């Protein structure tokens with residue numbers, strides 16, 4: 334029988350996924366779930382046939398320069414591939430795959446949760462009873478903002494953007510979007526979504542803005558200080574994509590100065606590090622911060638693991654893996 338490929342997995346995965354990987358591959362699993370040290374990563378790329386990294390592993394050109402002949406596939410456990418220098422990997426003949434599709438609905442749910450949490454002060458309200466600070470109901474206490482009838486601007490109308498649009502429509506939000514390419518008329522019609530060719534113009538008119546595009550060189554600080562300033566002072570911004578898409582410093586300054594009404598952030602520019610100023614803002618009701626939980630469901634993690642396995646198996650059988658990352662996607 335063929336020798337099983339050595340598959341190095343950098344982080345602990347759900348048990349069912351690890352069990353299946355052990356059956357199919359010579360799987361080197363990370364039992365204690367500490368992120369790999371730089372030395373361990375070097376060792377991994379030197380020896381592995383397949384590397385399964387996550388967002389917490391930086392697979393940059395200097396690491397790839399140390400990769401062994403055997404390393405032919407990087408099967409990312411995650412949709413975003415901004416942790417990997419894909420160009421360099423491809424130029425070295427290493428195939429890269431990701432896990433699209435299986436975390437779409439969960440991430441869109443988290444967008445909605447953040448929109449509701451910020452607009453309706455859910456996180457702040459949830460602290461009142463445990464902290465025993467409730468003096469009783471009042472007509473003017475804990476007032477948030479209605480979302481029904483408001484305008485939502487989605488930046489990036491891919492799978493997650495569209496899944497958010499479906500939810501938003503059901504909540505009575507008017508859906509607007511900006512994307513590099515306009516989506517098909519059929520999709521636009523089904524979502525009752527209005528396309529904005531100009532991101533600037535869309536930002537200036539929205540009550541809620543949600544970031545749902547990938548982080549690539551083209552989207553780094555897409556929401557720059559200048560663009561953030563275009564947003565209405567009473568609008569809110571949510572981000573479940575990547576921190577790097579927003580100029581976090583500029584957003585912090587605007588939140589401090591009340592130039593924007595609120596923010597719901599699941600991702601940060603230098604996560605897990607959070608700036609002291611953001612930390613201070615996070616203690617206020619207008620800002621809801623979550624520790625990168627957008628796709629964190631047990632079902633989603635198992636589905637991601639299954640995708641990784643299918644990508645590895647297909648590749649090892651000599652075929653094109655279904656979720657290849659192509660240069661055109663960067």
Ligand code: 8YV
Nearest residue numbers: 387388410411412413436628
């Ligand atoms: C994970 C994600 O947190 O898939 C993504 O792009 O952000 C999340 O699913 C992480 O990236 C897994 O590597």
